Amino acid sequence: MEFDALLLSRLQFAFTIAFHILFPAFTIGLAAFLAVLEGLWLWTKRDAFKVLYLFWVKIFALSFGMGVVSGVVLSYQFGTNWSEFIRLTGGVIGPLLAYEVLTAFFLEASFLGVMLFGWKKVGPRLHFLATVLVAVGTTISAFWILSANSWMQTPQGFQIMADGTLEATDYLAVIFNPSLPTRLAHMLLAAFLTTGLVVGAASAWQVLKERGRGVVEGWTESRIALVMAVGLVAVLAPLQLVAGHLSGEVTHKYQPAKTAAIEGYWETRSDQPLHLFGIPDRDAQKNHFEVSIPGLGNVVQNLPRDEVIQGLDAWPREDQPPPFIPFFGFRIMVGLGLLMIALGATGAVLIWRRKLFDTPWFLRFCVAMGPSGFIAVLAGWMVTEVGRQPWVVQGVLKTRDAVSPITAGEVATSLTAYVLVYSIVFTAGALFILRLMAEGPVAAVVEPSPRQDRAPGSALAKAPADTTPGDA
Known part of the structure; x- marks a missing residue:
């Protein structure tokens, strides 16, 4: 490199x-x-x-x-x-x-x-x-x-x-x-979930401290905020799953190479599998240690089993997006999204049973999930941007043609300064x-x-x- x-x-x-x-x-x-x-x-x-x-x-x-x-x-x-x-x-x-x-x-x-x-x-x-x-x-x-x-x-x-x-x-x-409506909804939901998870984590931490001081009854400020945060996550996390799926359908239609990189598809074929895990290898043009469910790829994307889905072999190697980051970034984002759904659903049940403040393991779960919104946002953003490569404007302008006429030394100097500051x-x-x-x-x-x-x-x-x- x-x-x-x-x-x-x-x-x-x-x-x-x-x-x-x-x-x-x-x-x-x-x-x-x-x-x-x-x-x-x-x-x-x-x-x-x-x-x-x-x-x-x-x-x-x-x-x-x-x-x-x-x-x-x-x-x-x-x-x-x-x-x-x-x-x-x-x-x-x-x-x-x-x-x-x-x-x-x-x-x-x-x-x-x-x-x-x-x-x-x-x-x-x-x-x-x-x-x-x-x-x-x-x-x-x-x-x-x-x-x-x-x-x-x-x-x-x-x-x-x-x-x-x-x-x-x-x-x-x-x-x-075409991609604005679903991407805007996906991003706004991500922002609200990020806030809800942070507020929930900070509030759960305070509730744990209150329990340590012997405060087990009453509606303190932190308990009010915790209920609001858990309720928000319970409602928005499933909606985010739907918005993400709709955004993925738009991506499949307009950016099929990105979809192929996200899903780890190297071969153009019908009845694509759903790759749960693998290590994409761009040089070998295949996945190592692949764990897949045959035939489920088309189903997940709401496509008939006999419809052909393009793999990365449909593009010259220099026009293929690097698949490693989109492949794993997408799975990190989806995995955290499922944990958010689990947090919201569990919290809603505990609120209904009036045991939210009396369940220490769930309070610790809320604290642990505090940064998950930020991680999911970063993972999703990397999927979006790296999956578009080598284009900076899809199909119109390549990234290599958009850079300034500057030297590597100049960029390295400013990059070092940015990292330090x-x-x-x-x-x-x-x-x-x-x-x-x-x-x-x-x-x-x-x-x-x-x-x-x-x-x-x-x-x-x-x-x-x-x-x-x-x-x-």
Whole structure:
């Protein structure tokens, strides 16, 4: 393997986007969770919901900030490492990224300050509106980013000019390309599940600590959050399985080489098997240590048994996606998805039987599943991007033709700098967030807004007088 400018540029972009995607995957769902908490507080007047809001909004602010910083770096790389990509596709991709800034980022930036520091400055309903608008902004941001990336997977609505550049001829077709609906649903569900699993893990940890202190009755803030998180996972995890299957059908239709890499199909044939395990070998053009169920591949993809499914032998070797990462990444994602379904179903039964807080092994299971959403998102993203290779725009522009005219040494220098800076800055940020989660929502109790009366005997009524909402 030659570490030329192309490979190093791909590694650098993969490294930086792997860091970046973790934060939007968390903040999209967390913003919606905060809106729900504040809405429940306004509706029920229960201080526990505000305590939870003020606890999780600190974590949201830190995650949102790190997401913005890491996202800016990705924008720079389009100019430094992928200038040919921007030159050739900028007429199509550029406006989509601009729309994301104009419609989503400005909306988030405009109301984020009110959301974080406006408790004493505005009324409760206006503050709730700010929280809702920030949540809406994160979802709009996901829409535009997924639209741009989905167009790269299933391009349409453009023409190739005489100089090789791409020009949009139908922007509605560009935006609402064939893979956008299923991929957007899949990503949003992944974001909500990621948040639910993190909230569930942090809350289960606090419930375990409460049990250690002898607190076995009552509805503490952590117990409320745990029920909400488990309920969310119970509902969304099965829906994610359906969304993922629908996305896979679109992939099979428009990117059959990616499907072949994901499933480990080397031979074009009908009645394909379902490969449960194997080690794909691109050089040998086969799988080693294969464990398969004959004939089930067509069934899983909702195809007749006699329909021919293309294997990787249908493409020249240089046009075959490297199958190792898509093959294992897909199985990691699906395996974690099944564990999420098991967690949600088990938790729903325990809630119904009123034994959720009295089942230590399940609480530990929730804690262990905390990072699973992030891992599944990374695995799914690698399946999507590596499975598209060698194309950066499917069937239109190859990755090797999109890189900037730079040397391997220049890319290696910047890659080393990114690794060092990211390792220090983002590791410190992540550790600080974990420390906040370990402290629990009690640490977030603050003085309420003068516009909102305290409930006698509530947790907020006992807050220190010198604590202000701005501290959250």
